[in-house]
Amino acid sequence: MKTIAVDAMGGDNAPKAIVEGVDQALADFSDIAIQLYGDEAKIKSYLTATERVMIIHTDEKINSDDEPAKAVRRKKKASMVLGAQAVREKKADAVISAGNTGALLAAGLFVVGRIKGVDxxxxxxxxxxxxxxxxxxxxxxxxxxxxxxxxxxxxxxxxxxxxxxxxxxxxxxxxxxxxxxxxxxxxxxxxxxxxxxxxxxxxxxxxxxxxxxxxxxxxxxxxxxxxxxxxxxxxxxxxxxxxxxxxxxxxxxxxxxxxxxxxxxxxxxxxxxxxxxSDAGGAVLFGLKAPVVKCHGSSDATAVYSTIKQVRTMLETKVVDQSVAAFTKVEKED
The missing domain is CATH 3.40.718.10 (Isopropylmalate Dehydrogenase)
Structure with missing residues (x-):
């Protein structure tokens, strides 16, 4: 089972579009589980899936106008940051957000961490x-x-x-x-x-x-x-x-x-x-120890669904693991 952490509060159409995309993905893919981070009451109003989904409540989120690095350091309970922490602690295999791009990059670097050998x-x-x-x-x-x-x-x-x-x-x-x-x-x-x-x-x-x-x-x-x-x-x-x-x-x-x-x-x-x-999925911050993927800020449910599908494929093919092995090999040779 592949577990994907999803920032339910990031993006212009959150949490509605995020949760509806999650509903579609859970209906189509039986080998994934979703962790939804955000306001539980708002998430539940759109969530129809009942299996393989968990809500982790938090009132804190990173806004689009927040300074990225400062927000990640100061807002420890923000939905995006909690999702990244779940990946670092091996409670999730990947994290997705449609929120502040700079903050997600910072969370990826500072919380998830980059592959050794990738500058x-x-x-x-x-x-x-x-x-x-x-x-x-x-x-x-x-x-x-x-x-x-x-x-x-x-x-x-x-x-x-x-x-x-x-x-x-x-x-x-x-x-x-x-x-x-x-x-x-x-x-x-x-x-x-x-x-x-x-x-x-x-x-x-x-x-x-x-x-x-x-x-x-x-x-x-x-x-x-x-x-x-x-x-x-x-x-x-x-x-x-x-x-x-x-x-x-x-x-x-x-x-x-x-x-x-x-x-x-x-x-x-x-x-x-x-x-x-919307059908292509999100933008991957590639070179990190796990998939960290950014949905477009204006993503609708279809775009969120496509991003979950994309991350599922990344986990299935173990593309990050292969990247780790390749750069570790290069570093040893150097």
Missing amino acids: RPGLLSTMPTVDGRGYDMLDLGANAENSAHHLHQFAILGSFYAQNVRKINNPRVGLLNNGTEATKGDPVHKEAYELLAADTSLNFIGNVEARDLMEGVADVVVTDGFTGNAVLKTMEGTGLSILSALKSSIQSGGARAKMGALLLKPTLYNLKGIMDY
Whole structure:
């Protein structure tokens, strides 16, 4: 039985969306148990599952405007912190939250702890492509700055995730840069290119450009946290803007436009599905001793369900255990 700690109070739609996602997951997966951390009365008003679920009551939570590190240190009984502590104490196998991203990163680092040999964990998420396969990208904002050595470690972590969780054999690893030539980029990216090219355990395909990401140019894309976060938000904003502009054009285009939209309805729904993040799961703070996963702040029940499904797969494939073994081996060799 896999036990997953869930922060029921984090996110814009908590606890309703969180608990409804948990209800769906418990109904579909008989091999998981859920620990819900938060206000018991509010949680019970949405909880329909009666088996394999436990509520750990707390009135304290970390707010979206709290300073992350201070909040984790001072709010010891916050729902997010209690979930991370359960993982550290082996009472749970993973923790999920849709709350304050910075606080979850801090809880992951300070409470759960990083894998020995990993300098800086990276925030990894599966991003959309036009063919629906997607690609794994990190770092998406856990670190503002990264060295070439960090980027090399991200490539190793990303490959582990793509192989074990997404079942991609020999995943293609690309380094996000401002050109595809090996000589492109600043000194950090040039050094990272050399490290990645020299690592025979990786299927490194070279530099990739941002404009090619949605075409599926690589299975794993490595970048620094500042750039990755900017790319993530640009893609989210662009996707929402395209759908909004399309809807507005149809509504203002008269009867002909509306009739055309009716005929194209299945295709438009397919486009929405490609741009929608809710089925992909959450962003994994990869490089820690256990899965720590961040749901989008505006997650609905479907997104929460998908994140639980994602964590279940991570635990089933023991991707974190394999990462620990790999980095321990590298450290011994060094």
